[in-house]
Amino acid sequence: MDGPVDVVLPCLDEAAALPGVLAAMPPGFRPIVVDNGSTDGSPRVAAGLGAFVLHEPRRGYGAAVHTGLAAATADIVCVVDADGSLDPRTLPRLAALVRDGDADLAVGRRVPAGRGVWPWHARAGNALLAALLRRRGVPVRDIAPIRAGRRADLLGLGIADRAFGYPLELLLRAGAAGWRIAEVDVPYHARAAGTRSKVSGSVRGTLRAARDMAGVLR
Secondary structure (H helix, E strand, O other): OOOOEEEEEEEOOOOOOHHHHHHOOOOOEEEEEEEOOOOOOHHHHHHHOOOEEEEOOOOOHHHHHHHHHHHOOOOEEEEEOOOOOEOHHHHHHHHHHHHOOOOOEEEEEEEEOOOOOOOHHHHHHHHHHHHHHHHOOOOOOOOOOEEEEEHHHHHHOOOOOOOOOHHHHHHHHHHHOOOOEEEEEEEEOOOOOOOOOOOOOOHHHHHHHHHHHHHHHO
16 A cells, blocks of 8 residues: 555553554554553553554543544554454555545444454444434444544544544544445454453443443434
8 A cells, every 4th residue: 555554543451462463563554552541561562562652641532542643644544442353454455445535434344253252232332323323324334443534534523522432423423524434344353361341341331432422422
């Protein structure tokens, strides 16, 4: 792919996953690890593996993503979780859809790679939110944490949420702006051993994320 692509990886206690995630980063895709208050040495691990590391003291997925997006310098920017559940080697396909003019925003639809990968409570909440988005004209079946778009356009959407509602607000604003949104299947794996999901890892986490996203839908 012509030209570099920056990859924002919001990170909270992902030291065990980072070696595998960063090793899988495709050539020309530059990792920006945004640490959101880790206590397990994640920033040191990321820096030791050659990633550009930023620190975002405000807790929240959206805060970390926004900080990374603001610091990126490439025209096209991808976002992917740092927990090992999504393979960075799928990023070139998403970035190409944007670079070739086939989409303004390319997002992944998670396809579980095995049984038990995606807990029922997280999958149910995701399906409900995606259905609500489709009713508003946004053609997606997942609120996936992997996507690609042009940096200037993404910043121009003016996304205000700094918590778990960020990806939902992104899709809502992109749909309202008439963006062409392409959704492609991506394999969804179990998180790396030694890490724990802040959302799907518990019913409480899922409910907290649902609360943030419900606020976006009001």
